[in-house]
Amino acid sequence: MAPKYVYFFGEGKADGKADMKHLLGGKGANLAEMTNIGIPVPPGFTITTEVCDAYYKNKQQYPKGLDKEIAQNLSMLEKLMGAKLGDSNNPLLVSVRSGAAASMPGMMDTVLNLGLNPETVMGLIKKTGNERFTWDAYRRFISMFGDVVMGIERHYFEEILDKYKKKSRVKNDTDLTTEQLKNIVEEYKEIYKKNAREPFPNNPAEQLHRAIQAVFASWNNPRAIKYRQLYEIKGLIGTAVNVQAMVFGNMGDHSATGVCFTRNPSTGENKFYGEFLINAQGEDVVAGIRTPEPIANLEKEMPAVYKQLFKYKNILEKHFKDVQDIEFTIQENRLFMLQTRNGKRTAPAAIKIAVDMVKEKLIDKKTAISRIDPNQLDQLLHPTFDPKAKREVIAEGLPASPGAATGRVVFSAEQAERLAEKNEQVILVRKETSPEDIGGMHVSQGILTTSGGMTSHAAVVARGMGKCCIAGCSAIHVDYKKQLFKVDGKVIREGTFISLDGSSGEVMMGNVATLVPKLSDDFATLMTWADEIRKLKVRTNADTKIDARKAREFGAEGIGLCRTEHMFFGENRIDFVRQMILSAPDVKNLKTKIAYIQKEISNAQNNKINVLKKDLARAQNEIKYPMTAYMSALKKLLPMQRRDFEQIFKEMDGLPVTIRLLDPPLHEFLPQEENNQREIAKRMKISFQEIQEKVSALHELNPMLGHRGCRLGITYPEIYEMQVQAIIEAACNMKKKGIIIYPEIMLPLISTEKELIILKELIQKNAKEIMEKKGVKVNYLIGTMIELPRAALIADNIARHAEFFSFGTNDLTQMTFGFSRDDVGSFVPEYIDNEILEKDPFQVLDQEGVGKLIQIGINGGRSTRKELKIGICGEHGGNPQTVSFCHGIGMDYVSCSPFRVPIARLAAAHAALEQPVSRATI
Ligand code: ADP
Ligand code: MG
Numbered sequence: 001m002a003p004k005y006v007y008f009f010g011e012g013k014a015d016g017k018a019d020m021k022h023l024l025g026g027k028g029a030n031l032a033e034m035t036n037i038g039i040p041v042p043p044g045f046t047i048t049t050e051v052c053d054a055y056y057k058n059k060q061q062y063p064k065g066l067d068k069e070i071a072q073n074l075s076m077l078e079k080l081m082g083a084k085l086g087d088s089n090n091p092l093l094v095s096v097r098s099g100a101a102a103s104m105p106g107m108m109d110t111v112l113n114l115g116l117n118p119e120t121v122m123g124l125i126k127k128t129g130n131e132r133f134t135w136d137a138y139r140r141f142i143s144m145f146g147d148v149v150m151g152i153e154r155h156y157f158e159e160i161l162d163k164y165k166k167k168s169r170v171k172n173d174t175d176l177t178t179e180q181l182k183n184i185v186e187e188y189k190e191i192y193k194k195n196a197r198e199p200f201p202n203n204p205a206e207q208l209h210r211a212i213q214a215v216f217a218s219w220n221n222p223r224a225i226k227y228r229q230l231y232e233i234k235g236l237i238g239t240a241v242n243v244q245a246m247v248f249g250n251m252g253d254h255s256a257t258g259v260c261f262t263r264n265p266s267t268g269e270n271k272f273y274g275e276f277l278i279n280a281q282g283e284d285v286v287a288g289i290r291t292p293e294p295i296a297n298l299e300k301e302m303p304a305v306y307k308q309l310f311k312y313k314n315i316l317e318k319h320f321k322d323v324q325d326i327e328f329t330i331q332e333n334r335l336f337m338l339q340t341r342n343g344k345r346t347a348p349a350a351i352k353i354a355v356d357m358v359k360e361k362l363i364d365k366k367t368a369i370s371r372i373d374p375n376q377l378d379q380l381l382h383p384t385f386d387p388k389a390k391r392e393v394i395a396e397g398l399p400a401s402p403g404a405a406t407g408r409v410v411f412s413a414e415q416a417e418r419l420a421e422k423n424e425q426v427i428l429v430r431k432e433t434s435p436e437d438i439g440g441m442h443v444s445q446g447i448l449t450t451s452g453g454m455t456s457h458a459a460v461v462a463r464g465m466g467k468c469c470i471a472g473c474s475a476i477h478v479d480y481k482k483q484l485f486k487v488d489g490k491v492i493r494e495g496t497f498i499s500l501d502g503s504s505g506e507v508m509m510g511n512v513a514t515l516v517p518k519l520s521d522d523f524a525t526l527m528t529w530a531d532e533i534r535k536l537k538v539r540t541n542a543d544t545k546i547d548a549r550k551a552r553e554f555g556a557e558g559i560g561l562c563r564t565e566h567m568f569f570g571e572n573r574i575d576f577v578r579q580m581i582l583s584a585p586d587v588k589n590l591k592t593k594i595a596y597i598q599k600e601i602s603n604a605q606n607n608k609i610n611v612l613k614k615d616l617a618r619a620q621n622e623i624k625y626p627m628t629a630y631m632s633a634l635k636k637l638l639p640m641q642r643r644d645f646e647q648i649f650k651e652m653d654g655l656p657v658t659i660r661l662l663d664p665p666l667h668e669f670l671p672q673e674e675n676n677q678r679e680i681a682k683r684m685k686i687s688f689q690e691i692q693e694k695v696s697a698l699h700e701l702n703p704m705l706g707h708r709g710c711r712l713g714i715t716y717p718e719i720y721e722m723q724v725q726a727i728i729e730a731a732c733n734m735k736k737k738g739i740i741i742y743p744e745i746m747l748p749l750i751s752t753e754k755e756l757i758i759l760k761e762l763i764q765k766n767a768k769e770i771m772e773k774k775g776v777k778v779n780y781l782i783g784t785m786i787e788l789p790r791a792a793l794i795a796d797n798i799a800r801h802a803e804f805f806s807f808g809t810n811d812l813t814q815m816t817f818g819f820s821r822d823d824v825g826s827f828v829p830e831y832i833d834n835e836i837l838e839k840d841p842f843q844v845l846d847q848e849g850v851g852k853l854i855q856i857g858i859n860g861g862r863s864t865r866k867e868l869k870i871g872i873c874g875e876h877g878g879n880p881q882t883v884s885f886c887h888g889i890g891m892d893y894v895s896c897s898p899f900r901v902p903i904a905r906l907a908a909a910h911a912a913l914e915q916p917v918s919r920a921t922i
């Protein structure tokens with residue numbers, strides 16, 4: 001059988017139906033469906049998307065047989081309408097409309113009133129008796145055809161229209177007289193001729209042929225291509241073309257055109273919503289030609305038509321079981337439906353609608369869940385700017401972390417903290433941020449950086465904190481010395497109010513009003529449904545009791561990653577941390593030296609021993625001073641860490657808490673800038689030179705590949721011992737108070753089995769002593785991060801000693817690709833543009849490569865220890881695609897920042913719906 005290229009709809013019967021969107025486009029499929037269920041739709045036919053595909057594949061040649069099919073369908077249409085295209089007594093007019101499977105509103109083209117020429121105009125006047133309307137239709141047709149088919153910009157036509165309106169001092173196109181419309185048609189033809197270098201085509205068959213071609217061509221106009229990129233619309237073969245008999249909303253005061261939604265798309269309220277315009281056509285409502293009236297007015301102006309419209313919108317919503325966005329036209333009191341599709345809606349509306357529809361028994365819970373895009377929830381969880389507030393945008397950067405922030409400009413983390421103490425709201429403006437700015441970032445409303453990308457330090461940390469951040473705003477030039485920034489000739493000094501829109505990347509002057517988000521009961525309802533469905537647990541990454549509390553409110557089922565180093569930056573601690581770090585390398589060197597001499601002594605000849613013994617005594621003496629400083633710093637830090645853990649255990653009463661021992665390289669805690677180094681030297685009563693020497697001694701060429709993670713625990717065991725003591729003591733103390741605790745101690749950056757054996761022993765030995773001393777027994781687990789490829793590859797051996805695995809996918813991605821995550825801004829965007837990479841692998845987990853390592857790690861781990869608990873704690877844990885992947889490969893939980901917990905819960909429910917049988921169990 002030859003393929004069918006054209007599908008007819010009309011007279012209550014259609015060749016197509018709603019589920020044929022891929023072939024007929026959304027518009028065509030739904031026009032067919034509406035026809036089938038008895039909704040009044042002007043008849044017509046749809047040329048399939050396959051024709052579009054063939055057209056592009058075969059050097060813009062149509063498939064054979066298409067012309068014949070179009071001719072047959074056209075004559076069916078003509079018979080049904082009792083009018084003929086181009087008939088000078090009884091002309092048929094049609095619209096030629098685009099429409100792909102995915103809705104791309106306004107991206108492609110449509111021509112209305114096709115079929116008019118000097119003869120058919122006369123015929124239409126005779127037929128309708130409405131001269132003014134006919135000329136109005138004609139002028140619209142010429143301008144649309146000129147625009148869509150010949151690419152003549154609309155403003156040429158609009159200028160002429162404006163000229164006439166001005167001349168006769170009227171505001172609206174409806175006030176123009178027939179005579180004026182006639183003249184406008186003539187001038188339009190002139191403009192057409194001038195720009196197209198040919199006269200306006202009068203032959204309706206030619207008009208039709210060229211309009212169809214233009215619609216196919218519009219599939220690949222830059223606008224449409226960009227739209228598909230932006231919304232990641234993939235896998236479509238092209239647009240369909242709908243040729244449809246015209247109905248006219250511009251026939252006078254009993255005619256109108258409008259757009260309506262079955263429910264309010266911005267609040268979700270179940271109330272008919274929409275707008276219409278009397279005596280208008282097509283896009284007039286949307287284009288703002290005149291101010292449209294609210295749909296409620298239609299009830300007064302055309303009660304019978306309104307009643308019909310109300311009935312049809314109910315039928316349509318019931319039929320499609322979702323909010324419908326409907327286009328309609330009223331021709332002399334007769335109602336026609338021209339389009340229906342699922343309405344786009346805001347996040348709050350989406351939730352309300354989904355929950356309401358379950359209550360109305362229109363859809364089930366699973367459908368309700370699947371209708372909410374997890375990413376959309378982001379909108380709900382952060383404050384937003386009042387849409388009514390005025391915006392004075394001064395610059396635009398990367399929207400690195402959503403939210404709406406206003407506050408005074410400050411240029412250093414210290415200043416941020418000083419002002420925050422006085423309850424000032426501040427915005428931290430930096431060229432870039434570094435780990436030492438954490439404290440200042442934490443107290444700021446928002447963060448603005450002038451360099452760095454979506455995965456820069458500022459961006460990652462801000463997202464983790466759920467804080468608004470704009471990164472890479474290169475139009476802004478910061479002058480730290482003068483405490484100001486310049487942008488576009490403006491000078492903004494410290495203390496000035498600015499506002500950041502983290503969703504758009506806009507930097508604005510002044511204090512733009514914000515709205516605090518309020519989570520609705522519907523939101524809570526929806527989340528409990530999601531929890532019923534999902535298999536994956538959702539934990540949070542939280543370093544403080546405040547984060548922990550927030551996350552628990554959002555439904556976190558434990559902490560998957562508590563980073564102890566963030567606690568080190570806290571007030572009055574950093575100096576002790578620094579004291580510890582400044583003495584630690586000496587301790588280490590001297591210890592090595594002592595061990596070496598001791599070994600020498602045991603092997604040495606008698607005559608040498610005395611010399612060696614002297615050396616030993618000197619070294620043992622020498623170590624005293626740094627050892628004292630080192631141990632006393634650790635002693636100071638111990639109660640502080642213990643208190644932190646106590647607070648977190650209390651907050652997480654009854655839930656597991658995974659605490660990672662110290663991870664970053666030590667130099668991150670020391671100031672890199674000279675003036676800061678001097679200040680600290682003074683405060684700590686040591687010489688500036690000494691600090692400088694230590695900083696340079698700790699300097700590494702590749703700190704990410706350097707002395708960090710468990711390597712610190714191996715070389716500076718006292719630090720890990722102090723941390724274990726703090727954790728176990730906190731656990732004992734809280735247990736005594738009746739709090740239910742599940743501590744999990746996690747070792748970072750393990751790459752060999754031996755590292756794990758040594759450190760596990762260290763933990764167990766210390767924990768045992770402390771519990772004996774305290775007279776309390778706590779059950780705790782010891783596990784490891786899997787964040788190095790080697791660890792994933794030898795996971796079977798590692799699992800002999802680890803009671804849980806947590807995949808640290810930030811490092812694992814970095815180490816697998818060999819991309820430094822702090823430097824990817826310089827090339828990854830280009831990689832994505834050139835389709836070398838589909839996505840930034842630091843945002844969306846690379847399933848092909850990194851995912852494979854994870855799979856190997858899981859298989860290895862579980863082959864040794866069947867019920868090994870496995871989770872993920874990289875930033876990816878809050879990304880819906882990654883959550884789906886984690887569900888599929890059989891992880892137990894994902895852990896993400898507090899603000900992404902609801903997103904992960906919903907994404908996990910989606911994953912459970914889409915993959916009821918996990919791949920891991922097959
Ligand atoms: P878009 O996809 O951009 O919405 P449409 O194909 O829906 O474009 O058409 C643009 C406008 O023209 C809409 O308002 C639509 O209702 C109107 N329109 C399209 N075809 C007809 C027709 N046959 N009769 C009357 N109005 C029409
Ligand atoms: Mg439309």
Ligand code: MG
Pocket residue numbers: 663748749787808810811
């Ligand atoms: Mg790591």
